[in-house]
Amino acid sequence: MEIHTIIFDLGNVLIGWQPRALFERVFDTKEEVDHFLQNVATLEWNEKQDAGRTIEEGTRELIAQHPEFEREIRIYYDRWTETITGPIEGTVEILKELKASGKYRLLALTNWSHELFPWARETFDFLELFESIMVSGEVELQKPDPAIYRLLHETYDLKAYGGCVFIDDSLRNVEAARKEGLDTIRFESPKQLREELVARGVGLGGSR
Structure with missing residues (x-):
């Protein structure tokens, strides 16, 4: 798909x-x-x-x-x-390429305190590239609770997750998302992420 x-x-x-x-x-x-x-x-x-x-x-x-x-x-x-420790530049580059393509809906799902996340928004301008960011502390649910994936589905009308891919570094979060029906990539490095996205047919500016 x-x-x-x-x-x-x-x-x-x-x-x-x-x-x-x-x-x-x-x-x-x-x-x-x-x-x-x-x-x-x-x-x-x-x-x-x-x-x-x-x-x-x-x-x-x-x-x-x-x-x-x-x-x-x-x-x-x-x-x-x-x-x-700062932005992970290789992944930020991927995000910028995805945004520039205009082909993809870009969302974020993060475990983060609602009291601390405003600092991140002010500090990292690339967060503005997302259509929306669901913050665990704001919705009072967190990964890997299946309820947060269901809330993501309902909030953004993800249509049974078809055509969606979820990226997370945590094995337990990836496994929980997969059980809910999401296609998942466990993040290891920007290079590995780029390769896995390209393998799924996602258009990026090369597979470097």
Whole structure:
């Protein structure tokens, strides 16, 4: 089926996000960074903010659980922009080529706190290339919950997903989307993404 709609994840597909980039500046050793991110400020904890919980509430709860890390827990959001490593230029180029072609509907589906996403909109002008961006914190659902893919379908009238392809770096998000009927690409690199889109017949400015 001919592709007409391309749906991008943002974090680590178009915009680099690495909490380690911040906490390597906070802690003295790799072991301390590993312990903090694996046992204190975990992805599971962060995802609750992505699903709509306020940063204040999430911070307060985590400090109550780990009072010995209060300073570092507060740093997580006080210096949150230091976890953003910048645009992934090769993917941004693909997005620009898709937009320039005028052939494709471009949407984004991102797990992101509703309190933090306005900064991303102000910082990365290429986000304006999307017709619309569904932000998990705004709809209070998050990937890989099947409900967010269903909401995407209903909101943008995706007609049973025919002709759509969804791009995400997370295996669990890709698998959940696939179970809902979306054609999916698990993002590994801009080069690999370009090749997979071209293989689906998507028109890009070459397969470099």
